[in-house]
Amino acid sequence: MPPAQHSLTVRLSPSTTDTALAAALTAAAELWWPGDRRPRLWTESVPAPAASDAAARRRAAEASRPVASGHRLRAVLLRYADERREGAAAGPDLVLTADGSALDARSLRVVARVLRGDLAPEAVTPLAGPLPLDLRLDEESRCLASALAVTVGRYEGTSAVRVTVPVPARDRPPYALGALDGYAVFAADLSPGRTVAELLATEPVAPADGEEPPSLELMASDGPAVLPTGTDSLPVPAHQVACIRHQLLTSTPSTLLSRLNPLSEAESTEQLTLGASSEDPEALRIDEAFAAQVAARPDAAALTAGSTTLSYAELDARAEELADGLYAHGIRPGDLVGLCLPRSTDLVAAMLAVLKADAVHVPLDPEHPADRRERTARDAGVRLTVEDPATLTGRPPRPAAPRGEPGSPAYVIHTSGSTGRPKGVVVPHANVTALVDAVREDFGLSPDDTWTCFHSAAFDFSVWEIWGALLTGGRLVIVDHWTTRSPEDFHALLVRERVSVLSQTPSAFAQLAAADRAAQETVAARLVVLGGEPLDARPLLDWFDRHPEDRCRLVNMYGITETTVHVTAATVTRRDALAGSRSVGRPLPGWSVRVLDAHGRPVPPGAPGEIVVGGAGVALGYLNRPALTAERFVPDPLDPAGRRLYRSGDLGRLLPDGTLEHLGRIDDQVKVRGFRIEPGEIRHVLLEDPAVSAAAVTVTGGGAGDAASVRIDAYVVPAPGSGGDPGPVRQRAARLLPPHMVPATVTVLPALPLTANGKLDPARLPAPGTRRDPVTAPAPAAAAHEAGPAAALAAIWCDVLGVEAIGPDDDFWDLGGNSLYAIRIGTLARERGLPGVPLRQLYLTPTLGALSEALARKKT
Structure with missing residues (x-):
């Protein structure tokens, strides 16, 4: 064409x-x-x-x-x-x-x-034409097409680029008129390992009959091409094509295509500085910054949990008492202390006590299986695990001693690891105080604010919530376990406590927004910080209808545990929601963002590459993992202070205006309800089971921004003589993995399907195991009551869980249920005239039959 x-x-x-x-x-x-x-x-x-x-x-x-x-x-x-x-x-x-x-x-x-x-x-x-075409390219045209393909491949992050190449008609008269010359397709393979010689040997082919030609056309060497990149069109500058063309002519035939660089030295430097911030936030120890707030406002409310409120002076005194107890138990500067405590005033006081003792706290979520907690504590080498703060009270005061520097470790938070061994991220005091200082003015953080601590201490979003409040003089409201699982109860707490600063993952916020829509009173938050997982901005339009932008500011923050919770911030507007923006904004003051290729070079503006973070938030590394630390925490050639960069493994693009778009993960790592997991860790746990000889793990769902639908399924090949029962395999995994990592199903196979190269072929894995004994009548326990409620509840489970039939003995959690699905079931039950299904009840009676019986009793 x-x-x-x-x-x-x-x-x-x-x-x-x-x-x-x-x-x-x-x-x-x-x-x-x-x-x-x-x-x-x-x-x-x-x-x-x-x-x-x-x-x-x-x-x-x-x-x-x-x-x-x-x-x-x-x-x-x-x-x-x-x-x-x-x-x-x-x-x-x-x-x-x-x-x-x-x-x-x-x-x-x-x-x-x-x-x-x-x-x-x-x-x-x-002439009317057409004439036969000469598909042979001279060296100049072939080189130019190759250069254009390489440049476009860098901008679009693809290894297959098709270029429309003009080719002459054969036997054309010298002065002919008509549409006689034609077009061939130059299909460039830019896969890893491909060389200059292989690319230049590519032969163009005539387009097949009816085939749409590539939209990319070979251009003159002095003109730009406008190519689609993401949702916008960014120009591919002609001088970059010329730069690649020069390298193709001057490189050796064996030169890898990945070594070619379309950017000049000046352009590379410009890209490196595009995502940098020249500001340097204040760096202090966390306990020193907290002490300043105690001195300034000793009687002001610091911490609320239920009916208990502690002032700044009372919280400080409680932390001092616990720090004395830690010293009495042999804790010394630099020791690691496990904290296995529910969200409470004692949890926050114990965190502060560990820091006052110049030690390092390691959060161990009490909701995780005991075996998981023990493994984490053993891996970290904790000297003491605190499960009951009472064991630390009544001890003599510890001797006065100088405290460590702001750069000394404050906490270790573990993230999922592909080898089955969680990675402990070591974060210093200075990173946390720099984070708070970086946003204090922009976010208007002040003693007038009330925050919530909604998230687990083992999830680094809690670091932002706790210290964002206490280092700016605000009040922190602790949200208990069951309230975090009920959007209606959480909404009531926000209204009752007049919370002004709210932090949520997009998944949880979607549930809260629905509760806000149904409630008579709306929350009075002036700032909502969204983070922990990618944000789909489109559903926020309903929130903006009730909470205009001039009264409630929504901020989307991209961050990583290894770079201290947050890296960038973008205020989300109604316009962004309408456009479905994927922008995560610009780096925080003191942080820097670069987007680099596999060789550590800046990619062109708007082109995809690995997000690499530098500046004030980069952690000290992985605990006791020097090889992995050296691989992911790399020297920053531009930092005179010798600080390192963190290679995130995230895919993104840095736009010409300095804003970052997050495009997902490069590797197999995924986000499940805000938690970063490696499917490899789940597979490793399965393979440790003597009853399993081979295993595969798949993660599906999550389309259209629905984080609740993310589903983990496992496939195992039983070891000889093991019997092949998947139940014990899943039960063992549940003892070693946190709830969000436990597979929804374990399907037994005689062998895993493999490709011709001997690798797992995910496309040939069967659908996960189906349920049995569908409900066609009320469960026996509910037979004395009308059949309607049981059948209606079964239909709700089918709708939410995406299964065809539910049996009375089927367990909600075994079917792939999670806390977000539980909330949906409760909402649908009320909409369909059934009694509400409190999350606590679903934990107590997780099978359909038992839950139907409990609801029937509640109704009578």
């Missing part, structure tokens, strides 16, 4: 007259196309000199204007302000634009020669 049109601009002699040129055009057209629509000459005056920018813009505008329907050719004569001046060196410009289906580029040049008087119109031969 030819391009829509061709254009050519010709500079004419100063002596050219409109009348002579119009006559020449008319005479030629009558000879070439008798009886058809003939072009006429249009003359336009440009009130600017021929060499001016205004004249250049006018020429470009005329060249891009479409040819009128049914016409082959448009001819426009542009006369300039300085053209008729005495001694003018240049004449007018003739802009010729041809319909691509009628005239090709060479035909347009023939027309121009006739109108300039260099060729007699009788020498020209109009």
